[in-house]
Amino acid sequence: MQYWIIQTLNSLALGGLLFLLAAGFSLIFGLMRIANLTHGSMYMLGAYVGVSVLKVVPNLWLAALIGGLVIAVFGGLVERLILRALSGNALGQVLVTLGISFIIADLCLMVWGGDPIPIPTPPALQQPVLVGGVAFPTYRLVVVVIAVATALALHLLMDRTRIGAMIRAGVDDMQMARAVGIPVSWLFTAVFCLGAALAGAGGIIGGPIMSAYPGLDADMLPLALIVVMLGGVGSLLGAFVGSFLIGAIYTFGTALLPDLAYVILFLPMIVVIAFRPTGLFGRRSV
Amino acid sequence: MKNAGWVALAAALGGLPLVGGEYYINLTSQIFIAAIFAASLNLLVGYGGLPSLGHASWLGLAAYISAWMSLKLGLGHWATAPVALLGTTLVACAFGWISLRATGLGFLMLTLALSQVLWGTAYRWVSVTDGDNGLRGLTRPAPFGIGLDDAASFYYFALAITAVAIWLMAVFVASPFGAALRGARDQSRRMSALGHDVWLIRWITFVYSGFWGAVSGLLFVYYNKYIHPASLSITASAEGLLAVIAGGSATLAGPIVGAAIVMILKNYVSAYIERWNMLLGFVFVFIVIFMPEGVVPGVRRLAAQATKAWRSPR
Numbered sequence: 304m305q306y307w308i309i310q311t312l313n314s315l316a317l318g319g320l321l322f323l324l325a326a327g328f329s330l331i332f333g334l335m336r337i338a339n340l341t342h343g344s345m346y347m348l349g350a351y352v353g354v355s356v357l358k359v360v361p362n363l364w365l366a367a368l369i370g371g372l373v374i375a376v377f378g379g380l381v382e383r384l385i386l387r388a389l390s391g392n393a394l395g396q397v398l399v400t401l402g403i404s405f406i407i408a409d410l411c412l413m414v415w416g417g418d419p420i421p422i423p424t425p426p427a428l429q430q431p432v433l434v435g436g437v438a439f440p441t442y443r444l445v446v447v448v449i450a451v452a453t454a455l456a457l458h459l460l461m462d463r464t465r466i467g468a469m470i471r472a473g474v475d476d477m478q479m480a481r482a483v484g485i486p487v488s489w490l491f492t493a494v495f496c497l498g499a500a501l502a503g504a505g506g507i508i509g510g511p512i513m514s515a516y517p518g519l520d521a522d523m524l525p526l527a528l529i530v531v532m533l534g535g536v537g538s539l540l541g542a543f544v545g546s547f548l549i550g551a552i553y554t555f556g557t558a559l560l561p562d563l564a565y566v567i568l569f570l571p572m573i574v575v576i577a578f579r580p581t582g583l584f585g586r587r588s589v
Numbered sequence: 590m591k592n593a594g595w596v597a598l599a600a601a602l603g604g605l606p607l608v609g610g611e612y613y614i615n616l617t618s619q620i621f622i623a624a625i626f627a628a629s630l631n632l633l634v635g636y637g638g639l640p641s642l643g644h645a646s647w648l649g650l651a652a653y654i655s656a657w658m659s660l661k662l663g664l665g666h667w668a669t670a671p672v673a674l675l676g677t678t679l680v681a682c683a684f685g686w687i688s689l690r691a692t693g694l695g696f697l698m699l700t701l702a703l704s705q706v707l708w709g710t711a712y713r714w715v716s717v718t719d720g721d722n723g724l725r726g727l728t729r730p731a732p733f734g735i736g737l738d739d740a741a742s743f744y745y746f747a748l749a750i751t752a753v754a755i756w757l758m759a760v761f762v763a764s765p766f767g768a769a770l771r772g773a774r775d776q777s778r779r780m781s782a783l784g785h786d787v788w789l790i791r792w793i794t795f796v797y798s799g800f801w802g803a804v805s806g807l808l809f810v811y812y813n814k815y816i817h818p819a820s821l822s823i824t825a826s827a828e829g830l831l832a833v834i835a836g837g838s839a840t841l842a843g844p845i846v847g848a849a850i851v852m853i854l855k856n857y858v859s860a861y862i863e864r865w866n867m868l869l870g871f872v873f874v875f876i877v878i879f880m881p882e883g884v885v886p887g888v889r890r891l892a893a894q895a896t897k898a899w900r901s902p903r
Binding site: 332336388389392393394395397398399401403404405408409413521525529531532562563564565566568569576577 | 640642687690691693694695697698699701702703705706708709710712713714715716822823824827830834864866867869870871872873874877878881
């Protein structure tokens with residue numbers, strides 16, 4: 304019983320981390336039609352930056368904030384300096400992000416070495432909470448809470464603010480949005496930075512669970528891709544539902560059928576894409 | 590004049606093992622394998638306008654099927670080769686059916702995700718694939734009783750297969766079907782209106798491309814006598830895509846030139862520095878930003894300009 308409760312909580316925590324990653328990917332792809340293949344690298348880079356920040360400031364939340372900002376600046380530079388030069392050339396943009404992801408992966412290997420670096424759980428959250436005789440790992444609960452809070456904040460941003468309305472307009476009809484005077488160019492950079500910040504902070508917040516290791520980017524990027532295609536491009540709700548679905552399938556698949564966990568992981572996406580190419584909550588085909 | 594070029598090329602390739610050292614013979618054999626791989630990917634990327642980031646699936650899958658059958662079932666090459674080609678092509682039928690639910694970037698992400706299924710399975714299904722150790726202890730076939738274990742014999746074997754493969758892909762592209770494929774790339778709506786089944790054209794191309802990817806996979810596993818999950822990774826797919834783009838997509842010679850460039854870079858540079866992945870990344874960024882048309886069309890354009898300048902009276 305304890306085992307299954309822990310597994311459920313693990314799946315929720317992984318789902319929460321996936322949401323931090325996939326929400327940005329989905330918004331960027333939905334708004335800018337850029338399949339940002341550096342997104343996994345931003346997650347990994349965030350984790351490694353967190354490792355270095357934690358050496359100076361021993362506070363995980365502050366490290367997540369700083370790491371998120373660093374990755375946001377990095378994302379903004381990539382968008383403004385490189386992707387902007389290739390606007391209109393979708394294939395070129397994907398290939399450039401792919402090339403950058405190789406460079407980042409190798410840079411991380413060079414700077415932080417090949418061994419996994421653990422990120423310690425904040426001391427206040429190391430004790431498990433006891434509810435009805437069952438011990439819950441506190442940190443994982445906190446990760447789920449952070450993810451849900453982020454989802455709510457993003458939902459309010461998208462649904463209740465002027466900026467959110469402009470982003471939604473851009474996702475639905477870019478040309479019309481430009482025509483009515485929405486500063487789409489400025490919006491692009493803002494959304495790219497936001498997505499990068501979420502991914503980078505996610506890498507650090509996920510650190511106590513996953514640690515920082517070479518190959519973290521290649522592990523996370525496909526998961527983000529499946530989440531987005533399953534949930535629907537540009538849909539926040541889709542990213543939310545998809546993340547927790549994939550988190551659960553991954554965790555339980557690995558526990559029950561470790562050999563074929565990867566096949567099981569992709570099955571729901573394949574079924575959904577086969578019958579509903581827009582994904583569960585998407586309005587437009589990928 | 591045109592035939593003279595072909596004769597010179599045939600003489601150069603045929604005579605290379607007589608003059609070159611073993612290192613160069615093996616390097617050229619590897620270029621042949623990479624050339625089939627890149628040329629088959631080019632059918633999709635260049636002629637079909639369908640950017641695939643999962644082409645390593647076909648190389649890796651064919652290699653794994655062949656290796657698994659010979660190691661775990663003890664079958665000879667006469668049985669493993671056809672089953673590997675058939676099995677891989679059947680999986681390509683299924684993957685193509687799913688991936689072609691989308692076009693453009695959606696297609697790219699679906700092919701990437703699907704190839705990750707195979708990559709992850711190769712890593713994790715240890716009882717079948719031996720996981721991170723890879724499958725080792727394989728042999729090369731001996732067609733018509735001729736052993737391929739020395740560099741020169743394998744070179745001629747690879748050369749023959751490559752010549753046939755490139756020729757059959759050229760026939761495919763030059764056929765009316767190839768014209769329809771290019772039509773579907775440039776004007777898919779008009780092609781539909783003219784009564785062509787655009788989806789079917791693309792799917793057939795996907796499967797055909799997967800088949801030749803499988804052929805390159807068989808050559809790959811014969812050459813290395815070893816297969817590792819890394820051959821199914823995104824990096825492997827990306828190297829193929831880089832060869833296509835660097836050489837010039839939608840040209841016949843482009844992917845071959847591109848494959849040679851990538852292979853030579855990989856072999857020479859990795860002898861001096863460890864950072865192959867970083868170099869690959871920089872080459873990617875450089876090519877996309879500064880040489881988006883690729884080497885072959887670029888050189889052809891420069892040559893055309895030079896001839897024009899030469900002929901026109903000053």
